[in-house]
Amino acid sequence: MDVVKIALGKGRLEEFTVEIFQKIGIEFPELEKGSRKLIFDDESGNFRIVLVKATDVATYVENGAADIGVIGKDTLMESEADVFEVLDLGFGKCKFAVAGLSVQPINPNQKLKVASKYPNVAKAFYEKKGISVETIKLNGSVELAPLIGLSDVIVDIVETGRTLKENGLAIIEDICDISARLIVNKASFKTKTETIHPLLNKMEQELARMSV
């Protein structure tokens, strides 16, 4: 049987995913011990975790270097990767929103400037509304942009809302809810179905048990 490779972004999603695997009887002893390695095999030899940068999970899965990935819906949307999104894991909950200093009417004579770590998400959101915008890609501290005149609004993830509040910004419009998702490479979904399907079923059952 071919090994099923699982791409995990280092950090919070990794911990939760490893915990679910443990609960369904798939153990990665070395990973659980806190090793600094990047590749871990489970005890059965059927599963291999590869630890990657969270923003690279979709790239590994889309290209088939990993069969499965765990990724935030925000990062998945931004990647626009051609993969199957098969399971909502229900953790890492937050939302995408448009935020700014105040609700200003859109001036049709001026392109709205939108700063974001997620320019593709921002563009797609406004395109759907028939509004063309100028996106400005930032890598962090996005809240600064409207405060110092880099953009009119931001598109960002909001969890507690504290960062917005403490910077005098407010939500103008919600875009969508976000949580961790399980994605599968399209070819692997067929070729490794014997291992992937039972894994998905077990994970789904465990998630249902956990939410009871």
Ligand code: PRP
């Ligand atoms: C994220 C996001 C917001 C903040 C939202 O930033 O971009 O800034 O968290 O969380 P809150 O609603 O609970 O305040 P992150 O912590 O990833 O830092 P960054 O600005 O460096 O990207």
